[in-house]
Amino acid sequence: MKIAIPLLGKDMSSPVNDRFGRAEIFVIFDTSTTSFEIIDNSDNKSLQQGAGTQTAEFIIKKNVNVLLANNVGPKALKVLELANVKVFRVPEGTTAEQALNLYNEGKLLLS
Amino acid sequence: MKMGSVKLPQKENKGKKNKSNFVVAFASGKGGTGKTSVVLNTARVLSKQIFVFDCDVEEPNCHIFLGNYLTEKKEVTIFNPIINKEQCTGCGECARFCEEKALVCWGSTPILFPEMCSGCKGCKLVCPTNAIIEGEREIGKIEVRQAGNIHLFSGIMNVGEESPVPIIKKLKDMIPERNISFIDAPPGSSCPVVASVLNSNYLVLVAEETPFGLSDLQLVIELAKKMEIPVGVVNNRKGLGKENISDFLKRFDIPLLLEIPYDKEIFNAYSKGKLIVDESKKYRELFENFARLLLDEVEKKAGKNDQK
Ligand code: SF4
Ligand code: SF4
Numbered sequence: 001m002k003i004a005i006p007l008l009g010k011d012m013s014s015p016v017n018d019r020f021g022r023a024e025i026f027v028i029f030d031t032s033t034t035s036f037e038i039i040d041n042s043d044n045k046s047l048q049q050g051a052g053t054q055t056a057e058f059i060i061k062k063n064v065n066v067l068l069a070n071n072v073g074p075k076a077l078k079v080l081e082l083a084n085v086k087v088f089r090v091p092e093g094t095t096a097e098q099a100l101n102l103y104n105e106g107k108l109l110l111s
Numbered sequence: 112m113k114m115g116s117v118k119l120p121q122k123e124n125k126g127k128k129n130k131s132n133f134v135v136a137f138a139s140g141k142g143g144t145g146k147t148s149v150v151l152n153t154a155r156v157l158s159k160q161i162f163v164f165d166c167d168v169e170e171p172n173c174h175i176f177l178g179n180y181l182t183e184k185k186e187v188t189i190f191n192p193i194i195n196k197e198q199c200t201g202c203g204e205c206a207r208f209c210e211e212k213a214l215v216c217w218g219s220t221p222i223l224f225p226e227m228c229s230g231c232k233g234c235k236l237v238c239p240t241n242a243i244i245e246g247e248r249e250i251g252k253i254e255v256r257q258a259g260n261i262h263l264f265s266g267i268m269n270v271g272e273e274s275p276v277p278i279i280k281k282l283k284d285m286i287p288e289r290n291i292s293f294i295d296a297p298p299g300s301s302c303p304v305v306a307s308v309l310n311s312n313y314l315v316l317v318a319e320e321t322p323f324g325l326s327d328l329q330l331v332i333e334l335a336k337k338m339e340i341p342v343g344v345v346n347n348r349k350g351l352g353k354e355n356i357s358d359f360l361k362r363f364d365i366p367l368l369l370e371i372p373y374d375k376e377i378f379n380a381y382s383k384g385k386l387i388v389d390e391s392k393k394y395r396e397l398f399e400n401f402a403r404l405l406l407d408e409v410e411k412k413a414g415k416n417d418q419k
Contacts, residue, residue: 047212049212050212053212057206
């Protein structure tokens with residue numbers, strides 16, 4: 001299973017970016033290999049409109065199953081829902097590592 | 112150029128009938144400069160039929176000053192793609208093409224966010240399997256009113272639409288030939304302003320002498336320069352700010368066409384939904400002079416442009 005998280009920095013100790021569509025960096029964590037990959041969303045970040053939906057498309061194409069994020073707009077949420085990506089809400093200021101732990105412990109709520 | 116220094120005799124105007132077919136746009140760098148009131152007061156004192164297009168389709172307000180003499184109302188619709196699932200292969204060509212990012216596709220039938228679609232039909236053209244068929248979507252309305260010599264066309268954008276540009280374009284399709292038309296552009300200097308001002312023969316910028324006002328003004332001046340449209344400025348509410356607009360305009364070689372004092376009388380008329388030229392002789396004269404000067408400027412400068 002693949003879990004995506006929008007990040008402010010480039011490693012697992014960076015905090016979650018609270019603006020999903022405008023996040024430059026995403027981490028994709030693969031639970032089967034416990035490895036992670038940093039991906040660059042800067043093309044979508046600067047879009048005048050549709051940043052959220054394009055970012056959603058971008059991570060769907062990476063075969064992500066779960067998104068951990070703080071704030072996902074209604075349109076992006078619709079796209080993710082249609083692609084069967086589960087979106088969980090993480091508290092503001094959480095780091096990627098903490099978010100993954102919270103998710104594993106079943107402490108996050110669906111958006 | 113000083114206000115009222117150029118007087119254009121009526122006769123000359125009548126003589127060049129074909130030349131009096133032009134479009135003057137009115138814009139301002141920011142909201143709240145009293146642009147609408149300048150547009151309508153000027154339109155009112157012209158002693159001929161005049162067509163005014165309210166392109167501030169998110170918040171049209173010209174009609175407030177003209178009473179409610181609605182003569183026509185129609186829906187504005189644009190192309191809306193409908194995707195035939197049977198024929199769609201999910202190739203994503205349409206979504207890659209769409210500049211508005213209204214289509215999202217990741218391998219199955221794309222999803223459309225209609226409120227973001229500008230109706231350009233590009234997706235239909237690029238679809239390799241002809242899976243996109245032509246639908247229609249209402250994006251707003253156009254209302255037509257007549258009050259005295261003014262024919263007003265107002266665009267009204269539906270709530271929830273993302274872009275006012277399609278409706279501005281539809282509105283401008285209605286600009287008549289062989290007449291003078293005024294365009295009341297939305298505030299700011301973004302896409303809707305460009306769409307409103309595009310193809311005008313002249314641009315009047317309504318400004319105020321505050322530091323903010325002037326820096327916003329500069330943005331629109333630069334925009335007009337790029338669009339190669341000649342510009343003149345109206346200083347509304349003179350005496351409100353401390354900046355000096357004439358010094359500022361000299362730097363750009365732009366004429367100051369009119370200065371309107373900051374006067375309670377104007378404000379009172381405005382807040383009652385009245386035009387000051389209908390209420391006060393003093394201001395009627397001020398606007399008559401301005402209208403003459405403006406027409407003269409337009410003929411002079413727009414004429415130059417034609418010869419290019
Ligand atoms: S009509 Fe144009 S804007 Fe609308 S979805 Fe198709 S390509 Fe995009
Ligand atoms: S271009 Fe045509 S076939 Fe390809 S995804 Fe779009 S609608 Fe489907």
